[in-house]
Amino acid sequence: MDFPLAIARTSLQIMRDTVHALLMRELKTRFGAKKLGYFWAFVEPAAQASIMAIMFSLIGRNSLAGVPVALFILSGILPFKFFSKLLPQLAQAISANKPLFAYRQVTAIDPIITRLIIEAVTFVVVYTVILIVMAWMGFEVWPHDLLALLGINTLLLILGTGIGLIMCSAVAHWEDSSKILAMVMTPMFFISGIFFCATMIPSQYWYLFDWNPIFHVIELSRDAMFASYTTPVGSWKYVGMCALVSVSVGLMLYQVNRNRFIAT
């Protein structure tokens, strides 16, 4: 038995080791148990976009706002899918790993960071692969403004982190909170501008949609993606404020509840 005795590490190294261990564990349960786990991450948004593209083609439209239908819908569905998957994942991050908090190295933020990494990396990979496939099929996919596209998706990630943290605290106090979340996310699919954009709505009705930060995110990502589309409502300031406020509230709630998360 010649294992090294206690390995001296800084707090940051301990956290890195813990997140690594959790990452290995999560990947195994998420993608290892079902053989097609990762496959569905690509197929689901692609299938949804194709079905809608076919529907629009059947009613005689092959472009929306000067953009091919399939590409138009994908540019909305991908960020929405990312957001609507990230939230339940974060909301359950703590309860799914509860027995592992018995080890003092593991704190409540570790599984949250782990799941953020998994979801963000999956999102980037899926986004890229789908765009490459679209390019291979002959679509013009290179983003008109790559930096803006990266920027808006980063804001989306921060917004999701904030609301996810809030959900963690909500679930810790009342387990059924995640059911409410699922109920809210279903209508969100229809009002976030996945299969329409602001220029298709008369301007006096914009107020029905422009409270929704996800609507802004999708508007802004289309603005960044397509040279032919300029959003009349999408506001960086509004998305930025929503992201900042949600992440601040989320971190505050985390700080208040951090012991409650761990105690069994």
Add this chain to the structure above:
Amino acid sequence: MISFNSVSKYYPTKQGRSYVFKNVNITLPTDVSIGVLGPNGAGKSTLIKMMGGADFPNTGEITSDKRISWPLGLQGGMQGSMTGRENVRFVARINGHKQTKAIEQQVATFAEIGKYFDEPVKSYSNGMRARVTFGLTMAFDFDFDVLLIDELNAVGDANFKAKSKKLLLEKYDKTKLIMVNHNSAELKQYCQAGLLIKDKSLIYFPKIQDALDEYKALYVTSR
């Protein structure tokens, strides 16, 4: 030394806050093994968990300059959906070991649960859980000054009991125990000192026999 600095712990219940510990100030030595005594529900497991960092006091703090293990008990510490091997690998990783093969092998050898080592922990019996949990601390070659044991050796078969006893006594010079056990004979075997939970507080007895006597006088009603 493990210092309790005005430690209070309560659980919210339907009838309001139910205090388990109220304003506890005590310093426990770490050069002797301590047996924890108290009736069911007095807070023995809570105490072990708080010392192991798996739970926190509501107010106050527990500090120590020694290396204290995680609570070795039947609850917690192992994720049911992961196999024994995956749990071992997880613990090795969070302790900073990059190469986990040798540790896995060592736990498997100690636990002697055969092919079940690669089955999910939720399919284990209590005895099998205890074997893996105990094997885990083994694999780190008792990398601890204090081992927190919460009724773990109560469930094993004779073979496992003999094995773990031999090990604990062997390592006694380096590793002391803080142990919860309802069997006073076993407590006397392992521990020199006693810690009694009384009136939401802790009383330390340098001699385990005194603690046992006090415990009997307080809680065991003669027929």
